[in-house]
Amino acid sequence: MDALTINEAAETTGWSPRMLRYVERLGLIEPARSGGGYRLYGPAELQRLRTLRELLDTHGLGLGEIGFALRLRRDRTLRDAVEAWFEAQPARPEHVPASDWLSWEQDKHSRLLAAAGAPRT
Amino acid sequence: MDALTINEAAETTGWSPRMLRYVERLGLIEPARSGGGYRLYGPAELQRLRTLRELLDTHGLGLGEIGFALRLRRDRTLRDAVEAWFEAQPARPEHVPASDWLSWEQDKHSRLLAAAGAPRT
């Protein structure tokens, strides 16, 4: 079998064994397990570990941020909620009188909330 | 003028003035400025501050995570790099039901297009 144990994987990827477990706990890279529970890193996981390091280095990211990106991908509700909050940032119509502006803003907000809660509307 | 100063905005939104400055430094909500440099919070900003708090509370997020989501939206290179890393996942994510996986896969392209610059619906 061409799968490496955690220390071997650490050796060839540059991550520490401790960090490999941490990366796994974040849900980023989950190696297969042997019958007795040993982690088994195959070529795919090793490659992914190397590209992960490159991703972090070239963009100055932390593991937590990639973990959050993963959450965003997996949790549609979360993604839609965050998306909706950012969408609610239109160009401000400065020419609209303040009172109308306020009601327009409030109306927009409820529309967004409705959209976030009812995906298929 | 219906714009509030930072302490007034803090009063009505529940954020502290300190936090309003922090939220601004993260690029999340950037109020207009008076000639002398005072922050001026209009109805739109106030509403956004309230929905931001709701977003954080209902999903257990931190400001840093929304800041990172903002980075993802603004920096296309970063977004594409993160996206590419997740795409290059030959291993099967067993904990994600196939239906969910499929649905976000299908949705991904339209979402990307929308984020790319397509105006509001």
Add this chain to the structure above:
DNA sequence: CCAACCTTGACACGATCGTGGTAAGGTTGC
């Protein structure tokens, strides 16, 4: 013109993150 408010910047402090180490015990393979 002056009290009340705002600005930026610095110091502080608990909570969490990223990372290491160690202990108690199970697995592997020669």
Add this chain to the structure above:
DNA sequence: GCAACCTTACCACGATCGTGTCAAGGTTGG
């Protein structure tokens, strides 16, 4: 069977985050 490796769980410790407070100085508006 046993040495070498792995597992989980815990303690530790510097770095960063979230938040407060204070200081020195500029703005606002009656």
